[in-house]
Amino acid sequence: MAGELITRDLQIQWAGQLWGDGTVYAVQDLPGWEDLPGLDDASVPRSQQIGAHPGALLAQSRSIACTLQVVCEPDDWPAARRQLFAATAVRQEEQPLVVQLAGEQLLVQARITRRVPTSTTEGVLGAPAVALLWEASDPRRYQVAEQSAQTALPADEAGLPWGSPTETGLAWGSPAETGLTWGTPGSTGDVLCVNSGDAPAHPVIEIRGPVTRPSVAMAGTGLVLEYDIVLAAGDVLIVDTWAESVELAGQDRLTTATLRSAPETDFVLPPGAATTLSFRAAPGSTHPAAQATVRWRSAYW
DSSP states (O other), X not given: OTTTTOOSSSEEEETTEEEETTSSEEEEEOTTSSSOOOXXXXXXXXXXXXXXXXXXXXXXXXXXXXXXXXXSOGGGHHHHHHHHHHHTSOOSSOEEEEEEETTEEEEEEEEEEEEEEOOHHHHHHTOOEEEEEEEESSOOEEESSOEEEEEEOOOOOOOOOOOSSSOOOOOOOSSSOOXXXXXXXXXXXXXXXXXXXXXXXXXXXXXXXXXXXXXXXXXXXXXXXXXOOEEOTTOEEEEETTTTEEEETTEEOGGGBOTTOOOGXXXXXXXXXXXXXXXXXXXXXXXXXXXXXXXXXXXXX
């Protein structure tokens, strides 16, 4: 699990290794971790006027630098060097980089793009350092713990039992008077998602059949994700709003989006707020086994 090795502030977990306080790899600096990422400014100068028309500010990828001072005996430097180099070799896929500062663990998905070790002489003398650079295509930092919420399609409550097989009246509880039994609670079809960070978060939505033309709407925004597809029992449609992908059993189903469906990347959980998402389906599609599961992490700049 990401961050499972970290026990205190000023520690970093990367590629299964723990660096920082309490290890032989002392973290000297970490520029770029808490900085705002670079921004593309779409503002346009005002014609024959001072100033500009404010445009969107779009975050660029995040660059994170780190200098590790290897604190070890000269005889231990070769093994420490090899272990560090193994963890910072070139990898095509991004992986979790977890940092704890001020008691808070956050992660980004990143790749090592630069590694600059000190000279061999410094290593032999026992004072080596290695400079590293990561690039995170998604500049947001996330809570390590993933949150989730699940709901079935809307369903009415069963109501009061009047007695069966004949109408014998209301059941007040027996043998003691425990009150009326109102039946099994129904489902609202809604889930509440809280993004406690300061950046928008893109959720992953998993829709499980049987269901016809499933949709998920965001309350108060008019945003809807709807797919003209029939899911059988056991089918799971996975909507990744950050990757802008819709897949069923590994096959692309993005083309099933209806005309009223918003672009997946527009479907974000706003920062510092609770958002209600509503799971719905085509008229007549009411199977109680149909479910929508929303997964997300609170996001930070």
